[in-house]
Amino acid sequence: MLSDELKRITGHELEERQPLKHRLHVCMGTGCISAGSDRVKTALETELRVMNLDGTYAVTTGGCRGLCAAGPLVAIDGDTNIAQRVTTENVPELVQRMTDLPDSLRLPTEMPFFRNQKKVVLEYSGNLDPNRIDDYITAGGYTALNHALTEMTPAQTVDEIMRSGLRGRGGAGYPTGLKWQTVAKAHGERKFVICNGDEGDPGAFMDRSVMEDYPFKVLEGVTIAGYAIGAQQGYLYVRAEYPLAVKRLKSAIRQAEKIGLLGSNIGGTPFSFNIDVRLGAGAFVCGEETALIASIEGKRGHPRPRPPYPAARGLWGCPTLINNVETFSSIAPIIRQGADWFAGIGTEKSKGTKVFALSGRVNYTGLIEVPMGTTLREIVFEIGGGIPDGRQFKAIQTGGPSGGCIPAEFLDTPVDYESLAALGSIMGSGGMIVMDDTSCMVDVARYFMEFCKTESCGKCAPCRIGTAQMHDLLTIITAGQATLEDLERLEKLCDMVRSTSLCGLGQSAPNPVISTLRYFRHEYVSHIVDHHCPAGVCSALSQPQEAAE
Amino acid sequence: MLPSQANVPAPPSDDKRWRIVTATMRRHGFGTDALIETLHSVQEAFGYIDDDALRFIARGLRLPPSSVYGVATFYNYFTLKPQGEHTCVVCMGTACYIKGAAHILTALQNRLSVKAGETTADKAISLLTARCMGACGLAPIVVNDGEVAAQTTPEASVTLVEEWMSDAVG
Amino acid sequence: MNSNVVTLSINGKEVSGRDDETILELALENGIQIPRLCYLEGLSIVGACRLCMVEVLGAKGLIAACATRITEGMVVQTDSERLAEYRRSILEMLFAEGFHVCSVCVANGHCELQTQAAHAGIDHIDLPYLYPRRKVDASHRLFGLDANRCILCTRCVRVCSEIEGARTWSVSGRGIEAHIISDFATPWGESTTCTSCGKCVQVCPTGALFMKGASTAELEKRTDFLSWITAMREQR
Numbered sequence: 001m002l003s004d005e006l007k008r009i010t011g012h013e014l015e016e017r018q019p020l021k022h023r024l025h026v027c028m029g030t031g032c033i034s035a036g037s038d039r040v041k042t043a044l045e046t047e048l049r050v051m052n053l054d055g056t057y058a059v060t061t062g063g064c065r066g067l068c069a070a071g072p073l074v075a076i077d078g079d080t081n082i083a084q085r086v087t088t089e090n091v092p093e094l095v096q097r098m099t100d101l102p103d104s105l106r107l108p109t110e111m112p113f114f115r116n117q118k119k120v121v122l123e124y125s126g127n128l129d130p131n132r133i134d135d136y137i138t139a140g141g142y143t144a145l146n147h148a149l150t151e152m153t154p155a156q157t158v159d160e161i162m163r164s165g166l167r168g169r170g171g172a173g174y175p176t177g178l179k180w181q182t183v184a185k186a187h188g189e190r191k192f193v194i195c196n197g198d199e200g201d202p203g204a205f206m207d208r209s210v211m212e213d214y215p216f217k218v219l220e221g222v223t224i225a226g227y228a229i230g231a232q233q234g235y236l237y238v239r240a241e242y243p244l245a246v247k248r249l250k251s252a253i254r255q256a257e258k259i260g261l262l263g264s265n266i267g268g269t270p271f272s273f274n275i276d277v278r279l280g281a282g283a284f285v286c287g288e289e290t291a292l293i294a295s296i297e298g299k300r301g302h303p304r305p306r307p308p309y310p311a312a313r314g315l316w317g318c319p320t321l322i323n324n325v326e327t328f329s330s331i332a333p334i335i336r337q338g339a340d341w342f343a344g345i346g347t348e349k350s351k352g353t354k355v356f357a358l359s360g361r362v363n364y365t366g367l368i369e370v371p372m373g374t375t376l377r378e379i380v381f382e383i384g385g386g387i388p389d390g391r392q393f394k395a396i397q398t399g400g401p402s403g404g405c406i407p408a409e410f411l412d413t414p415v416d417y418e419s420l421a422a423l424g425s426i427m428g429s430g431g432m433i434v435m436d437d438t439s440c441m442v443d444v445a446r447y448f449m450e451f452c453k454t455e456s457c458g459k460c461a462p463c464r465i466g467t468a469q470m471h472d473l474l475t476i477i478t479a480g481q482a483t484l485e486d487l488e489r490l491e492k493l494c495d496m497v498r499s500t501s502l503c504g505l506g507q508s509a510p511n512p513v514i515s516t517l518r519y520f521r522h523e524y525v526s527h528i529v530d531h532h533c534p535a536g537v538c539s540a541l542s543q544p545q546e547a548a549e
Numbered sequence: 550m551l552p553s554q555a556n557v558p559a560p561p562s563d564d565k566r567w568r569i570v571t572a573t574m575r576r577h578g579f580g581t582d583a584l585i586e587t588l589h590s591v592q593e594a595f596g597y598i599d600d601d602a603l604r605f606i607a608r609g610l611r612l613p614p615s616s617v618y619g620v621a622t623f624y625n626y627f628t629l630k631p632q633g634e635h636t637c638v639v640c641m642g643t644a645c646y647i648k649g650a651a652h653i654l655t656a657l658q659n660r661l662s663v664k665a666g667e668t669t670a671d672k673a674i675s676l677l678t679a680r681c682m683g684a685c686g687l688a689p690i691v692v693n694d695g696e697v698a699a700q701t702t703p704e705a706s707v708t709l710v711e712e713w714m715s716d717a718v719g
Numbered sequence: 720m721n722s723n724v725v726t727l728s729i730n731g732k733e734v735s736g737r738d739d740e741t742i743l744e745l746a747l748e749n750g751i752q753i754p755r756l757c758y759l760e761g762l763s764i765v766g767a768c769r770l771c772m773v774e775v776l777g778a779k780g781l782i783a784a785c786a787t788r789i790t791e792g793m794v795v796q797t798d799s800e801r802l803a804e805y806r807r808s809i810l811e812m813l814f815a816e817g818f819h820v821c822s823v824c825v826a827n828g829h830c831e832l833q834t835q836a837a838h839a840g841i842d843h844i845d846l847p848y849l850y851p852r853r854k855v856d857a858s859h860r861l862f863g864l865d866a867n868r869c870i871l872c873t874r875c876v877r878v879c880s881e882i883e884g885a886r887t888w889s890v891s892g893r894g895i896e897a898h899i900i901s902d903f904a905t906p907w908g909e910s911t912t913c914t915s916c917g918k919c920v921q922v923c924p925t926g927a928l929f930m931k932g933a934s935t936a937e938l939e940k941r942t943d944f945l946s947w948i949t950a951m952r953e954q955r
Contacts, residue, residue: 030682030683030684030697031684031686031687031699033697034684034687034690034696034697034698034699035687035699067686068684068686068687069686069687199683200680200681201643201681202641202642202643202644202646202680202681203642203643203644203681203685204681204683204685205681205683205684205685205686208683239683240589240626241626241679241681241682241683242683278585278586279585279586279589280626281585281588281589281624281625281626281627282624282625282626282627282680283623283624283625283893284680295585296582297581297582298580298581298582298583298584298585298586298620299584299616299620300619300620300623300890300893301623301624304765304766305764305765305766305783305786305787307787357685357686358686359643359644359647359685359686359688360643360644360647360648360688361647361648365644365685365686365687365688366686367686397643400643431643431685433643433644433647433685435647439647444647447643447646448643451680453894453895454680454894455680455893455894456893456894456895457623457893457894457897458871458890458892458893458894458895458896458897459765459767459871459897460766460767460768460769461767461768461769461809461812461813461870461871462769462809462812464816464871464894464895464897465812465813465815465816465849465895466812467894467895468816468849468894468895469812469815469846469847469849472847472849489845489846492808493808496804496805496808496809499772499780499781499805500769500772500781500805500809501769502766502767502769502783507780600903603903604903613885613886613887613889613902613912614902614903614905614911614912615886615887615888615889615900615901615902615903615912616886616889617903618889618891618900618902618903618904619889619890619891619900622891622892622893623891623892623893
């Protein structure tokens with residue numbers, strides 16, 4: 001029985017922890033590692049050994065707590081007692097005053113950055129060791145899979161996800177339950193589950209963190225999906241640029257296989273399921289479902305016309321379910337705590353929580369998770385702590401190269417799929433980049449168009465040539481060499497590329513231009529007519545007084 | 550010999566790293582879907598993918614040369630040219646861009662007299678850009694030989710490559 | 720495969736067809752022309768040129784006629800001011816992308832791009848030319864490739880892979896840098912896979928692939944061999 005095995009592992013783990021007085025969780029996310037947390041961890045272990053405390057104190061690898069700017073972070077026993085900006089030099093001080101941290105080290109955990117969040121996908125954030133399945137199981141991991149396999153039929157599992165109101169976290173917000181149902185009902189001997197971990201939006205790192213910190217949770221979600229739709233094989237398609245995520249996921253798969261949570265007859269049930277990792281290779285377009293499938297098949301990542309949708313004809317022509325990392329990470333909590341619980345969080349049409357990567361010109365940059373319906377103002381000014389250096393908020397960019405820039409007048413908009421779409425942006429995968437008055441909106445539009453131009457696969461003419469033409473037009477506007485006719489050309493191209501492109505990349509590539517034209521048209525006109533860049537970014541043009549000083 | 554091993558082509562040289570490449574192909578049963586994984590193994594073992602490697606993979610996976618070349622040039626992660634001794638990758642993700650990554654890149658381009666994607670004439674330093682490293686909370690970042698420099702500046706980045714340059718001379 | 724007969728309307732005309740047919744196929748059967756460049760009967764469908772976009776009542780956006788099957792009660796419009804404008808714009812972009820000088824081209828008068836432009840009423844290009852410096856490959860004994868005239872329809876790639884089976888051609892790079900290559904981007908004349916069958920030259924809609932020795936406006940291409948080969952294979 002799976003439940004007995006989970007109990008046995010939990011019991012053993014708790015027994016091991018019995019003699020410990022304190023457990024020190026050192027953040028080993030990409031952010032803290034680059035700030036030196038691996039050296040801090042070694043120094044802590046050495047210090048405890050020297051002090052003869054290594055029998056009663058344990059140093060463990062922890063996941064990301066979101067506040068990357070304050071790293072390296074070391075949490076003592078949990079969420080309330082955390083040391084920030086730890087270096088190898090202040091490790092002795094940390095060990096001496098562990099329960100009473102000096103102000104220089106203590107992270108004010110009562111700050112709104114932590115208080116105003118709600119963690120579902122990022123539950124236990126920072127306190128789980130992503131390298132050990134025992135730690136995950138002790139925290140309640142795999143009880144959802146056990147529950148689904150022993151108490152629920154596949155159809156009931158699909159129904160539970162349906163009732164939860166969960167929508168795809170990759171960008172478009174398609175109802176997850178409906179997608180599962182379509183694949184479950186599709187005819188096919190073989191079916192596949194694909195987890196899209198090719199996080200492509202520049203300025204987004206939610207999925208990197210989730211894969212690095214909760215590899216087992218991703219596996220559990222994918223496995224439950226496999227059970228629900230009747231698949232035998234799952235693939236995790238992960239960006240090669242995320243080596244730590246790849247390493248931890250591969251290790252997680254081996255550990256799960258070892259105790260029978262993957263493989264044949266999982267938990268003694270008739271259900272068999274395997275998961276493999278496939279590496280992405282640096283192509284934004286592979287976030288598109290049909291391009292991703294082509295890539296797993298070893299081909300150029302070219303999208304193809306839909307229908308047929310992957311739910312009917314996907315990987316190797318078989319019915320295929322594709323969800324992104326965050327979507328799959330919401331599955332175990334839903335099965336464990338019930339659809340009603342999840343549906344009780346968020347707004348009427350957007351249920352649950354959403355993880356965002358908050359960055360740019362904001363005081364607290366990092367990873368956050370909030371209930372759907374939280375306002376942009378709360379995110380930027382409370383959780384994010386406002387704009388640094390006394391600058392003015394100008395816009396918040398959501399949805400990456402497929403999204404748009406939202407100006408200050410809409411800061412009270414609740415974050416949900418429909419509200420963001422109404423403003424000409426999208427929820428996207430969760431990148432939120434705050435811009436202040438030092439950002440030129442024409443330059444931002446040019447930046448995103450350059451991205452789309454280099455990431456266009458080149459298959460369809462409107463996207464391939466249109467993005468190049470639009471990029472050229474935006475470049476001459478920022479160089480002060482454009483006319484108002486060029487602006488008209490740009491708008492026509494935006495409409496044509498949006499309406500005729502083959503896939504989502506091309507169809508949404510004009511969005512950053514359209515949204516900045518909608519809210520910041522005066523900046524375009526200023527560049528063209530007055531040869532003036534109001535933000536002082538475009539060096540070929542006249543600059544505002546302040547910047548010229 | 551197992552049937553799947555019967556037609557394994559001989560590697561281009563007796564360099565032991567080819568064993569890793571062959572092992573990758575074997576792990577995937579020499580199926581055509583192993584192409585990207587195999588290209589990854591060459592890139593990781595050799596640092597770049599040369600003509601010999603492309604030919605070897607095409608024969609090993611029984612793929613037409615044009616498909617192998619088409620795939621290798623589609624994905625940014627693969628490079629067909631050798632890199633310099635040191636690599637300096639400037640992240641051009643949105644968060645880094647908003648915080649001045651373009652200035653860092655310009656400073657490095659000027660100091661090294663190369664454009665992004667190029668290697669200095671003495672093959673010492675390759676200057677590269679990345680679309681996003683996913684460390685946006687630490688923007689702007691530059692990755693020097695795999696080490697992340699967080700919240701960096703044009704000055705600090707130039708100082709570092711200058712150290713590499715003087716090492717190369719010394 | 721069982722297929723059902725469905726009725727629908729194209730440009731206000733009631734038509735019927737099998738539900739495994741595409742909008743484009745049914746339109747052509749009924750004498751309704753829809754602009755197209757990448758589509759060629761007998762080859763797989765890629766939906767890349769986007770000239771055949773049509774309006775379908777109730778659909779979220781425009782639909783590629785070549786890649787969409789007909790359904791019962793569909794209301795299709797293949798011509799409108801909006802569609803005409805988009806088609807002009809796509810054609811203009813194709814001209815501005817490459818280097819097309821009809822007056823000196825071997826395919827002058829027999830070029831599908833030129834024909835489509837004439838139908839669309841294009842007399843000048845409003846967009847700036849991108850002036851790529853693409854290669855001309857004259858290494859093959861019989862044929863040549865002038866990449867400056869290539870519109871990336873990939874008919875050559877498909878005919879070589881799907882009909883001839885040689886798979887000499889592929890696309891290299893991506894986005895605006897994408898281009899056609901043979902083998903490992905080796906000169907065509909040195910290709911170890913090319914059978915010199917010339918099918919790619921015949922299906923190329925422009926003067927990008929040409930027979931050596933043809934001078935200006937001499938290159939007429941024939942694609943009727945495709946339906947012949949396809950029919951013969953089905954009989955077998």
